[in-house]
Amino acid sequence: MKLIYQYMLGFLVVVGTCLGVISIAIYSYSESMAYRQTWMQLEGYSDNLQKMALRVDPRTGTIDNITTETLDDMQDILADQKVNFVLFDKIGRELYPNRTSQPLIDAKTLALLRKGNTIRERNSTERSRPRVYHKRPMTYIMKPWFDQDNKMVAILLAGSEVSAVETNINTIKRNLLVALLVSVFIALVLSWFLANWQVKRIDKLRQATKQVAGGDFDVKIATDGQDELDDLAHDFNAMTISLQDYDQEIKRQEQRRKDFMADASHEMRTPLTTINGLLEGLAYDAIPAENRGQSIQLMRNETKRLIRLVNENLDYEKIRTNQIPLHQRSFDVQDCLQNIVSQLQEKATTSQDQLVLQAPDDLQIYADYDRFIQIVFNITQNAIQFTNQGLITIKAWHDDQQHAVLITISDNGIGMSSDQVKNIWERYYKADPSRKNTKYGESGLGLAIVHQLMQQHHGKIQVRSHLEQGTTFTLTFYDQEVIRANDTDQN
Ligand SMILES: Nc1ncnc2c1ncn2[C@@H]1O[C@H](COP(=O)(O)OP(=O)(O)OP(=O)(O)O)[C@@H](O)[C@H]1O
Ligand SMILES: [Mg+2]
The missing domain is CATH 3.30.565.10 (Histidine kinase-like ATPase, C-terminal domain)
Known part of the structure; x- marks a missing residue:
């Protein structure tokens, strides 16, 4: 392979690897940021819903009722943002929008929720997502609602369609790809100039070597002593001076x-x-x-x-x-x-x-x-x-x-x-x-x-x-x- 291509390839491999690693890092950071933001948003909705939908008995201070009208209104508003939610009672039966007599949340998840954990899911598949829920892949949270005595009274599952999150991620992906392509192009052009410059210097040396081989010892390569090639040129000049001396001596003899x-x-x-x-x-x-x-x-x-x-x-x-x-x-x-x-x-x-x-x-x-x-x-x-x-x-x-x-x-x-x-x-x-x-x-x-x-x-x-x-x-x-x-x- 010609030296110029070797140089370019080397340069490209280095630049490509660096850019690849950086892109992957940026991509995964942006992706997790996008999900985190979605989760935070969903948790915010859950908190607001909790405030609005849970009615507390003013005398006993305990939860009195869950008002479904409020939930209907909220669902209308959030539907525009492709956000859906489902409310479950404390043992996992659906309360809203439908009512079921059987619990839909498995015991393990329920135990986690009861301990106050919020479940966060990135991209639920049909199987992992509660059966009642949306057909399309969702990003969702399950957040327990507690009363004043810190007892879990309900669970809200709020979810957004994965496609909504992915729109953002795809934009990032696209931008990254464009940046990568532009960078690779610039790297290609730069590496061509750099490689060409180096190859020209080597060509000069080759030319001079040919002249010397042809018996012309009067060659001198310009050097400014910066790198190994300059050192080589310097040594080459020293060699031609010696050869000139030998040549003159032979001619004298x-x-x-x-x-x-x-x-x-x-x-x-x-x-x-x-x-x-x-x-x-x-x-x-x-x-x-x-x-x-x-x-x-x-x-x-x-x-x-x-x-x-x-x-x-x-x-x-x-x-x-x-x-x-x-x-x-x-x-x-x-x-x-x-x-x-x-x-x-x-x-x-x-x-x-x-x-x-x-x-x-x-x-x-x-x-x-x-x-x-x-x-x-x-x-x-x-x-x-x-x-x-x-x-x-x-x-x-x-x-x-x-x-x-x-x-x-x-x-x-x-x-x-x-x-x-x-x-x-x-x-x-x-x-x-x-x-x-x-x-x-x-x-x-x-x-x-x-x-x-x-x-x-x-x-x-x-x-x-x-x-x-x-x-x-x-x-x-x-x-x-x-x-x-x-x-x-x-x-
Ligand atoms: N006595 C002289 N009178 C006139 N010209 C002379 C005389 N001596 C030398 N020269 C001139 O000087 C030249 C150089 O002389 P030199 O002896 O070096 O060479 P050459 O006699 O021509 O040849 P060779 O190498 O056989 O002696 C001669 O060719 C001649 O022209
Ligand atoms: Mg003579």
Whole structure:
């Protein structure tokens, strides 16, 4: 059964029961009142009749006679009010209107009357009513008349037709029924509004639940905290907030995973391309015999770097918590840069670029070796990618004032506008989508990775660029003491 009908039914049962009980109470009270009034009226008649019809002997003070003329007059008057009476003598024989020689009242009733009791009967049936009396059902009283010596001298039975009393009771009944029907109707309308209101609130909750089930956690139900449904709505809102948090966390994790996959493949492509290039060179005897040892060394270095990359980066837990550690140490910049230049030399030659390294001997830098290679490699590769028949210079020196090793990578290639420069650190950004060079990568990730790695190193990266003139990237790697001092400050 629908909730609205359940509510209405419940409401109706309660209201109906209450009204029923009240109606029965009112009805039975009114009914007994109606009879009581009739009896009192009849007793009043009896008393008056007694006064008028009993003649007392003035000398002896005893009852002398009962005057039947008076009774005739009274009967005429009372007949209009549907009241009849019968007079019996003290042993129950009828005196008026007829005379009988046999007693018509049974001994038990007579004994009660003699004791001064008034008999009251609501709705006499043929059997219970004295045989002589009226044919139709009557409401009557039997009242004993006493003389001065308190002796019962006569009994008056005064009765009114039940139908006369019932007319009043029926009016009450009818009014009660109308009141009941009106009340039930009002209850029905009220319960419909109430139930409808509640059902609408539940519908709202259902609607919101469906939205949540459909993946929309941005739902909020208005509550003013009055009843259990409001409490439920309140809990529901709290639940959607938690779900929103979980959802965002899942999306964050998913994004991190995607980023990682993209970064990892981007970074693995570089050593793999180098190794592949060298292997092809060896396979086709394109590398002079005296350079072979160096080429093999380069391949070994790159393979080791690749293994380290895989070992360190493919740790799921580290990806999840975004904690890929740095292993910073001091190493010789010139050696490292020379390696990079060697790897990129061929690409530079293909673009007819000249690749120059200017770094002093014995210049130590404090950085994560593999990450440092990633940084410089990405920037230099870009320089080659966006420069044709130009000059690319990598310079490194120690800046005593800044306590840092500075590295610049400059080219005189196509350069960028200031607007383009603003966006280059964004993932997947390409200053000009037409600048695609599938040979050296096209994902738009390189500089985003470089930027993130420089931040991890607490270093600085700056870029100056002019369209058609060239670009210079400046990297600042602070000395070990500065980094350590900073770390201690932070702790
Ligand atoms: N030296 C440069 N000269 C001119 N434009 C550059 C230079 N370096 C970067 N850019 C511009 O910045 C963009 C972003 O460079 P980024 O290295 O992030 O991506 P990419 O080189 O296009 O692709 P990949 O992810 O393979 O490196 C480049 O697409 C290019 O438009
Ligand atoms: Mg790049």
